Amino acid sequence: MKRHNAGDLPLSAPAGDGSGGKRAVEKEEEAEDKMDKYDKGRIRCSRLCFLFALAATVSILARHCYAAGLGRGGNAGVVRIEAVHASPPPPSVRQDRKIVPIARREPSVSDHSPSAPVDAGDDASWKPSASEPAASDNGGKTTSSKEKHSPSPPRGSKYGGRPFARALASADNKNDLCGGQYIYVQELPARFNKDMVQHCDKLSPWTDMCRYTTNGGFGPLLRGGKGAFQGTGAGWYDTDEHALDIIFHERIKRYECLTDDPSLAAAVFVPFYAGLDVARHLWGNNVSARDELALDLAHHIAGRPEWRAMGGRDHFFVAGRTTWDFRRKADGQAEWGSKLLNLPAAQNMTALVVEASPWHLNDVAIPYPTAFHPASDEDLFFWQDRVRALNRTHLFSFAGVARPGDAKSIEGRLVDQCKESPACALMECSTTGPDNKCESPASVMRLFQSSTFCLLPRAGTDTSRPAFDAVLAGCIPVFFHPASAYVQYSWHLPKSHTDYSVYIPEEDVRSKNASVEERLRKIPPEVVGKMRDAVVGLIPSVTYSDATSRLETTVKDAFDIAVAAVISKVTKLRRGIVDGRPEEEKIERYSWKYPLLGEGQKAEDPHEWDPLFN
Template sequence: MKRHNAGELPLSAPAGDAKRGLGKEEAAEQGKVDRYGKGRVRWSRLCFLFAVVSTACVVARHCYDAGLGRGNSAAVVRIDAVPGPPRKIIPIARGEPSEEPRHRDPPSPPGDDATSSSSGSDEPDDIDDGAGAASSSKQLPSPSKAAAHGHQQAGHPFARALAAADNKADLCGGQYIYVQELPARFNKDIVQYCDKLSPWTDMCRYTANGGFGPLLRGGKAAFQGAGAGWYDTHEHALDVVFHERIKRYECLTEDASLAAAVFVPVYAGLDVARHLWGNNVSARDELALDLANVLAQRPEWRAMGGRDHFFVAGRTTWDFRRKPGAHAGWGSTLLNLPAVNNMTALVVEASPWHLNDIAIPYSTAFHPASDEDLFFWQDRVRALHRRYLFSFAGLPRPGDAKSIEGRLVDQCKASPACSVMECSTTGPDNKCESPAAVMKLFQSSTFCLLPRGSTDTLRAAFDALLAGCIPVFFHPASAYVQYTWHLPKNHVDYSVYIPEEDVRKNASVEETLRKISPEMVTTMRDNVVGLIPSVTYGDATSRIETTVKDAFDIAVAAVIDKVTKLRRGIVEGRAEEEKLEKYSWKYPLLAQGQKAEDHHEWDPLFN
């Protein structure tokens, strides 16, 4: 305590002197003043002490936060409370703003491709949580294994999507699709200049009606009252057809962090068709390179480096597989770009030796608007009387040594049990370009011959299924290793396989088909008729409610399943299965316990 000098102390009169100098009332008044002064002094001292203590606390906290409380040691980092399981999402009415708070995008997992695409900042970007989802008023389920699982997945960019998938009260949980916004040059502008899409065909009529093309008003003999769902659809209009269906998908979301997959609405097939027959390879690659650059800049891409993205290109894989750096050759380099290799490409014919493209059915002429339209057609083709044992629509290819079409035409002409329709290459006289003519031919036959043509696959295979005609394939690349999402794994249940080499050795197709018992024919036809929904792209514009999954539904569900399995594997720390591209055709065919290196009867056809 500070000591004072004697000269600094106040002089005080003796107590008796103070009393003698004042009257009683004045003495009482003076006593009150003295007590008031002493109280004020005590209060001032108390306030001062409080101010000093408060200032000291603030300074100490500031020094602690800044790391000054430990001398010259490293800065002290404050540790926040560990968050609980991620809050599950209740879908909101489509078009209404979300009540969910804005969340920060969690950091990418170590080793994820998203790391290389990030900006390098340690602070993650904000993600807009305004979701356009289906409405639900159900309460969230009580904490369970799904909630415990949330602790494990919370550190991943797709944590909210997996949490939504685990939420049983969310009718769209695990099914949300986010449509990536793209400039009009990737889709709308391409269709706007539809007269430039083909050097021989006016594609404007085929891009109308959401890619379905004009309504078919003739061909009553083939359709018999079912014409309401029949359109003159071009086999390469799937870019538009699929995009229009996505727009009407029941579980769209505007919140990418909730999405089970991201759809990229690029019309790659229509675009490349503008340049396939020209010599300017730079023009073929322009949109592809532009797309890869645009996507890599988007925050949605960083979550998984594009492995949760998918798009549709309604042509064969070979129209997009020119080797990088090659200044000559067919097609663009789209599917060989490193960024696109991470995406899932849905094409009408996939490569047997690449992993990043999947085949989905060609679009046929039938687009039912309701379940009733579909069931009516199935009943009709099941009950048809078929005059011919087999039929073939094609043309000889004398300049193609690998083609067997010429041999099939000869066999068919020589048999009264076969009906043949010889096609021309192009032009209005080509009957094979008429949906009504093809459908009439296939409806009259029990079996339809479907050899490889200019490519391994052909739309006629799906026309045959639609007509209830049992397909006869001559190479596994025509269907069996292609449409593994849409067709049964056991191909003998719905089709006949005759190796091309047998036909070259003059094996009789008719004799092979006659060996099949009538009971087996009935079973196979029933299976074919049962496949019609899965190879049909329905008309969703007038649907209120449907119960049957069509080709679109199956493809979207398969993409979501593929992405979800990949995400689960990352969360659980499981290494992704290493696959060799040369065996990509074989993986969907493997039985339990089989390895890709094991012998398969089709190995010689793909090696």
């Protein structure tokens, strides 16, 4: 109890009354005891309230930090918000082309399509497993995707339990900007692609391929060109015609609709550098070495769940060489190429090559890469305007060399005709050596830009890169065999070949000694003008653009067209399976005809080119 001094006693106590004063003092002391206890209780209460308030504050802060991503290692400060769009979805990323002078052949998936899978593998129970590796660029980095708004198909939907049900449901989802366009990149060990680039000095026995593997397969940057491509800025590279394996893979890595979910994919890309692989062994005697990696690939992918979904019929790969480099039948040392495209696994996949077979169904031809890789639409449109306005001083031109030992070749006759005509510009190529002008992009472009027509006979193979150099230069192609273009690039060139080119049968030149100059002079000027406009309009279709710096595009290039056609092919096949419509059975020997057929026509019907493909 608190003690008080005399001076502290209350003055109200009656003087002289000892007992009354004592009681007053005791009451006062009891009152102060109660106040002391109240003060202590209040202090304890304040402390508890403070602790409760502090705990609540910490809890709120913790929730806020978690929602803001502070607790997700490496993602500090990133807030993930799944928006609900009440308004209509934004328009598609890709828009219509600005320049479409003529209609290309529809990317008909029936052009080259295997009739039946070797391993049907219609495994309805397959679902992607969390343990399966995600798609990557083979550099250990998982590819991001845009499939966040792609729901699984509803119960009882027409797609049922098909392994590709989610992919078809995504294609029907109008709110998904990438619906029906997703690509899954099959993860492969580095020996199938990256190791070849790292050991580029072993890709060719006589060519320094290391310079051509730079810049994503475009090769060294070209400058100047002595007027051939001056004024166009960047976008010109010394590109090797067989570098398409690398170029296509680099573009796939930047494709807008990649997914790491194979069940959502409209198609599966297999990044196997088949062209680079076979080139290492083509001129050697070790036949087993030519097939080693191809057999390894078939074994690697055929056992995966992605493959079992459709037996590989939704898979595709790129081989930047002609089909004949991959169709060896016998195992003799004198036989050319590997047997990649004859393997059962490859027969189910779609092979994109620079020259396809007219008698097989598992490959499709896409354009050779040229030296022009524009980084923007403006660069492309500038080039189109430039070549359209050129003053062409020669009626026709030819870059080639006589082949006296080749009885089928008409190049010697064309060289002779060109030499005899003042209307022709001739560039005689050497078959070997570093002074071959035909290997210089600037020299070829100068020649073709000076001419109205460019002569493009068959050389070592049916097709050649100069055909696309001619289109790039705005020069009207003159073909002498339908296998040089008309039955090859069905996704990229118009069905009506007379809209953009001239056809002179090589037999007319060989046997009848037909004058090329006379044939060309008979074409009316107004028709020539329309054909040149058509050729200039085709430039985007045969160009592989530089996507590394592109922010926006309105034009479909050769890559875009090829990917869209593969997806269309796979989607048509899947919908046919769902609807119970079996795919049309095709006869391989007529495979060259299918892209050319009109309404109601059959492959068995007579065609003027039948004798050329017997």
